[in-house]
Amino acid sequence: MFDLLEKKPVILLLLAAVVIMIGTTVTMIAPFKWINDPSQKIAGVKPYTPLQLEGRDIYIREGCNNCHTQTVRPLVADVARYAPGSTDGYSKVGEFVYDQPHLWGSRRTGPDLARIGGKYPGAWHYKHMVDPQSMVPKSNMPSYAFLKQPLDSSITERKMKALGFPYTQGELDAVKGKTELDAMVAYLQKLGNDIPWRKAAVAGPLVGDLKNPFAGNAAGGVEGKKLYEENCAQCHGKDLKGDIGVPLAELKKTEGEIFTTIYQGLDRLGMPAFGDTLGKEKVWKVISYISSRKGEK
Template sequence: MFGLHYKLERSAIGFVLAIVVVASIGGFIEIAPLFTIDETVEDAPDMRVYTPLEVAGRNIYIREGCYACHSQMIRTLRDEVDRYGPYSLAVESQYDHPMLWGSKRTGPDLARIGEKYSNDWHVAHLVNPRDVVPESNMPRYGWLIDTTLRTDDLGAHLAALRAVGVPYTDEMIANAPVDAVHQADPMASATGLVERYGAATNIALFDGNAERLTEMDALVAYLQVLGQLTDLPTTTQTAEVQ
């Protein structure tokens, strides 16, 4: 084995060809699955896109580095399914740019965190995690409830996501700032918001304060939609068990 390697090292052309062959094998293994992507990604007719407020919350989630301690991909292992819920499907990440699957779990996986806890619980947990989970080592994010959410650029964020394949319409992009405000105010007229994003849109007073739209509103709205964009994981995996 070492003799062959020594011979290759003495031949520049042979060594280059060997590198090309090995690199080609690795490249093929990575690229080949892309040719079957249509078979890999499940068909989810009820799949919906993130609302402008949820997009803003996702941006804050990324900005604050939440993905460094929390994954968003439940593996098919029995213990993971028992702990976190139905395993993740490829279709659930089709509108995620970038994807936030992660691999490190200093904190629990959040793929199914949506609607598991109340909005008040999330606010209390983000303001001071030890108030609800005494053993938590998560940092505090209390300033989010005092920081007004910027909305004037939400249309641009949606337009950028449309450029990479998320099916936002011109109407969605044009109404993004208003839709963000209306989603966090149950007393506002949200007819247009529901028409654009569907009856399953979660409209609530996320941070408990109706006086202004905050970054806490956005982050809680995002957390509450995780695992809720489609019912496919629950329906398909229930059928598998039966």
């Protein structure tokens, strides 16, 4: 049979096409029947607004997906890092039904962004996009200060129509006069926020004795200072006088309350959770440092 094939190019070509189509049919065409099935729909997941969509298109234009992924895998470290505090904060198929194209990416030169929405206040993102190293020292992300240019909204409506997303005239008008950076931040703040993983994550109170093991231990404060400058100073200021975050010098909270806030985050004020990246010990060291500077003017 092979002898025949070697003399009949048309048959060889057709047979090669058939052979290629077998795996294609099973693993690429057939899954359309299961993926994005209505039964996997998540009610909270909404299409993008005009501003968010424009932000997403800038994300695509700038190739952010070359360094950032948007899928949290059901692995302990992935969930702890990118959906902290939750047990089931990994990505679900129903979250992506409005993503044309998907932006899952293939390399995490920077962190995953599937759950970035709501992690930081908008002001954090503005500062970070303009000068990443000011917020994250030693980061290798390029500056995107040029996104402060006006957003081109001339085909926004056509885009919404092409994707079949609902919109109001008010939403379209809201895009006008915005900068590209506004759109980008609007997009980032939506990411991962359509499912209630964050609320579920911080619902439970911390159990155990919230007592600082480094109380009265000067060494804890010294290390705490370093940790503070790496993780907290960007928002609360090197001098603890506050900026994006609240001032800490005159904070009227017990150490236990501060621990809960740092460990679990405070959604209402846009305070991210640090429990899963710092761990208890380092959080207490930071608190030791903050306490040592209490009352300073």
